Amino acid sequence: MKLYYSPGACSLSPHIALREAGLAFEPVLASTKSHKLQDGTDYYGINPLGYVPMLELDDGTRLREGPAIVQYIADLAPTKNLAPANGTMQRYRLQEWLTFVGTEMHKGFSPLFNPNMPEEAKTISKTKLLSRYEWLDGQLADKDFLMGEHFSVADGYLFTVTNWTKPTGLDISKFANVNAWHTRVAARPAVQEALKAEGLMK
Known part of the structure; x- marks a missing residue:
């Protein structure tokens, strides 16, 4: 998985969730000012909305919006008790x-x-x-x-x-x-x- 983030932005929330869950991921710095990655890639080409966070799964599926992302992360590691069970x-x-x-x-x-x-x-x-x-x-x-x-x-x-x-x-x-x-x-x-x-x- 890849987490597109900017230091101290709202992407810190899923960053914390990933580390709490103990999941392997690659943090990818996406500047909220230049909207470019460190290698010069245009971030708008990855997320047309231009903001962070965004989680990219190993199969290429991309998930936007922090509250959705953190629940997804929590559900990947149910024994960590980061979110109650669905339907409760x-x-x-x-x-x-x-x-x-x-x-x-x-x-x-x-x-x-x-x-x-x-x-x-x-x-x-x-x-x-x-x-x-x-x-x-x-x-x-x-x-x-x-x-x-x-x-x-x-x-x-x-x-x-x-x-x-x-x-x-x-x-x-x-x-x-x-x-x-x-x-x-x-x-x-x-x-x-x-x-x-x-x-x-x-």
């Missing part, structure tokens, strides 16, 4: 979390990375994000991870997005449960391996 209410809970992170958190950060976005719009986005982190803080009050006591692919996705608080200047220091959760996830060996591989950690 707990699996729908996982999809609920992945959707929340994707639509409420991930997309909430997008305006903060846009240099053409007016400051007023960025302030509105930050206010909304902080309200979501406040709600998350309550959800994590009595749980180690989003789904309870076990790490899931939803934690990897939220961890990736929450890492964006520093470069965007979003202060979440008052949310003790969120910060304790973030520290727990960051300490996981597979997470540290992914961060080091992407040059995000020494």
